Amino acid sequence: MNENINWYPGHMAKARRQMEEELKLVDIVIELRDARMPLASANPLLEELAKNKKSLIILNKADKADEKENEKWLNYFERALLTDSLNERITNKIVNEVKDILKEKLEKAKAKGIRKKVLRAMVVGIPNVGKSTFINNVVKKKITKTENRPGVTRNLQWIRINEDVELLDTPGVLWPKLENQKQAMILALLGSINDEVVNQEELVNFGLDYIKDNYTSLLNFRYGVDETKEDLINEIGLLKGCLTNDNKVDRTKTIKMILKDIRNNNIGRITFEKYGINQ
Ligand SMILES: Nc1nc2c(ncn2[C@@H]2O[C@H](COP(=O)(O)OP(=O)(O)OP(=O)(O)O)[C@@H](O)[C@H]2O)c(=O)[nH]1
Ligand SMILES: [Mg+2]
Structure with a gap:
């Protein structure tokens, strides 16, 4: 079995402290989660951070998740939106949702005769969930760096959408101890934990077992x-011809290929936490 999975490098602790400092400037916290794992991608540190703030949950990468599950999860959360930050406008x-959530605040300010102020939203979430892509989409410009690996954004950065809304991009953060190791496996499988800290063969077997059991065929x-086969x-x-020079299966190469297929949706739209199971 995998050693306990944990990934909490120094830059995450630093980012968390900086986010805490910025919080007083912020009107709303937009928490990005991965629609394929709506609970595993929730960060308890961030929930704690945002507990006295208005918040909005975004189930991002909805295009990669099972559509039926998307609808169920959307109903489960009090205030959430499904997004595909890569393809959808x-x-x-x-902007409309943020303004709606902050309506009361805006009206109060107006009643007091205070000039409409800039609304500030902090975008938070676990690594690789799509925060920077989401922001680039909302502002319609490629301002922040994005890449398909966890830990790309290292600094906090304010970005203006228009004259009345600003967004803060933040580095992806996890928390010091991943208590739920099944959720840790899902996080690793979907690319939110550095591959170097996880046994890749166990990870792929975990993914294959889940797909076989939940998305037969x-x-x-x-x-x-043949899904009934052991290994x-x-x-x-064998089937994909991933072989070494002496015609044996190249396990490392095969594992890499399967992992990529799972992460890139080549096997299908799969949700790794189904609604109503284990919560
Ligand atoms: N299909 C799909 N891909 C997405 C979506 N959002 C982001 N991506 C991809 O996911 C990868 C990670 O995106 P980033 O925006 O860098 O993620 P991040 O949350 O800023 O990551 P860190 O800065 O490392 O915490 C990139 O390859 C994006 O193209 C989405 O809604 N759908
Ligand atoms: Mg980023």
Whole structure:
């Protein structure tokens, strides 16, 4: 079994302190989660941070998740939106929702004769959930750096959407101890934990087992594999011709390929935490 998975490098602790400092300037916290893991991608540190603030949950990468599950999760949360920050135009949806949540505050300020102030939203979430992509989409410019690996953003950065809304991009943060190791595996599987701290073979087997049990036939469609076989990595390696020079299955290469397929949705739209199970 994997050693306990944990990933809390120094830059995350630093980012958390900086976010706490910025919090007093902020009207609302926009928490990005991954629609494929709406609970595992919730960060308890961030919930604590935002507890006295207005907040909005965004289930991002909705295009990668199971559509039926998306609808169920959307109903589960009191205030949430589904987004595809890569392909959808989300500016109006986000700005309108933020203004609606802050309506009372804006009206009070107006009643007191205070000039409408700039609304400030802090965008937070675990690594690689799509915070910087989300912000670029909302502001319709490529301002922040994005990449498909965790830990890309290292500094806090304020970005103006228009004359009345500003967004703060923040580095992805996890928390010092991942208590729930099943959720830690899901986080690692979907790319929010550095691959170097997790046994990749166990990770891929965990993913294959889940897909086989919850989305029967998808593995067969993708690889032509018999899902009842014991060692699926070996079977898939054989079928895809992932072989070493002496014609044995190249496990490392096969594992990398499957992991990429899972993360890039090549197997299908899969939600790794189904609504109503284990919560
Ligand atoms: N399909 C899809 N891909 C997305 C979406 N949002 C972000 N991505 C991709 O996810 C990867 C990570 O995006 P980033 O915006 O860098 O994520 P981040 O949360 O800022 O990551 P850190 O700064 O490392 O914490 C990139 O390859 C994006 O293109 C989405 O809604 N759908
Ligand atoms: Mg980022």
